[in-house]
Amino acid sequence: MNQSHSNEENLQRGLKNRHIQLIAIGGAIGTGLFFGAGKSIQLAGPSLMLTYLIVGVALFFVMRALGELILYKPTSGSFSDYAEELIGPWAGFITGWTYWFTWIATGIAEITAVGIYVKYWFPDVPQWIPALACVIVLFLINIATVKAFGEMEFWFAMIKIIAILALIVLGLVIIFTGFGNHGHPTGFSNLYKHNGFFPHGISGFLLAFQMAVFSFVGVELVGVTAGEAENPNKTIPKAVNNILIRILIFYIGALLIIMSIFPWDKVSPDSSPFVTVFSQIGIPAAAGIINFVVLTSAASSCNSGLFSTSRMLYSLAQNGQAPKTLSKLSERKVPAFALIVSTLALLIGVLLNYLLPDMVFTIVTSVATICFIWAWSIILISHMLFRRKMPEEARKIHFRMPLTPVMNWVVLGFFVAVIIILGFDFVTRISLFVTPVWFAILIIAYFMMKHKKRAS
Secondary structure, three states: OHHHHHHHOOOOOOEOHHHHHHHHHHHOOOHHHHOOHHHHHHHHHHHHHHHHHHHHHHHHHHHHHHHHHHHHOOOOOOHHHHHHHHOOHHHHHHHHHHHHHHHHHHHHHHHHHHHHHHOOOOOOOOOHHHHHHHHHHHHHHHHHOHHHHHHHHHHHHHHHHHHHHHHHHHHHHHHHHOOOOOOOOOOOHHHOOOOOOOOOHHHHHHHOHHHHHHHOOOOOHHHHHHHHEOOHHHHHHHHHHOHHHHHHHHHHHHHHHHHHHOOHHHOOOOOOHHHHHHHHOOOOOHHHHHHHHHHHHHHHHHHHHHHHHHHHHHHHHHOOOOOHHHHOOOOOOOOHHHHHHHHHHHHHHHHHHHHOHHHHHHHHHHHHHHHHHHHHHHHHHHHHHHHHHOHHHHHHOOOOOOOOOHHHHHHHHHHHHHHHHHOOOHHHHHHHHHHHHHHHHHHHHHHHHHHHHHHO
């Protein structure tokens, strides 16, 4: 592990504080909010805000645990390296490859989304063409320099933030002045009218957790960027601590506005509720504006995925758990070979989505949810072992996770509950059959690798 850590110092530390902060925000705002909120509102009604708050608090503790580990040792492999060092080589191997697979799966869904969103303006263009163009452009950005990645993600995140803040400000105007609503202030009565705060009872509230959890995928990207942050001791604590505030503002704030302006049962599950709000105040180009925002959000997620998967392959290669070629850096200190492999995997996804668009999207998004839960759980377990095995090192760190180990176990229990909830819906139940196959492949691959090392 020490060798790996020293080698990783060769990565270009080109991510500045503003890059880290915006990557943290962008990672916490996914297409689940822009595109999936309509369906979630139909499931849970106003109680969806409580769903997001619970998931947000759980992930805040996950990020505090990760933040403490990062300050112990900033690496580009992040939780994969911590899993190997603190749990065992098998945990590092499975976590690293699972995280890679998860972001490839998410990337496949996102580039397909890009293709669908572009068809809004150019309906005759086959959706695989913009999907392919997206992969090529993002590859060229990532192969250039880490700073180029940081700049692109900075502006992608900025577009998301501006769109949500615009929604909140305009929504408050409608709520208190009645602008765009024939001069009648809507107030907040829609939050408790129409069958109350839990209109579908506890079942609707629970079923909304899957989409809420998927909406937060990428929040852990702060950890992956740590190996290339200019000043991790300063930027990481600030980015992690602000996550809960951002969740309250961007997720719960946006949902509060949407469901205050419109009765929850009037929100369409098949379109973005953002479009509805902008249309309500008489902006004719509302659908086009939001389509552009969702397009950049999907591209942003894919951009983050390409970055994180290449760094994870680089780290696995450094630790002897992937071909050594993947640990080679370009002249600009970018893991070029690892980046190329991840890009090729995404190109296979373009083909799969062209052939079986509906099936692939359903499977990869539900599988991604379980795999991200695995990564987040590994962070919590590694953190507990870090405190137990290295008490002196832990005491030196000024940025410590509160309420350890109680909150570690509470959040782990919550993740188990979310996986159980997946079994209650036919669509998400697919992941409970597909994901074990992936883990079985990894276990076989790990033992084959160990046997090969012993033989040599």
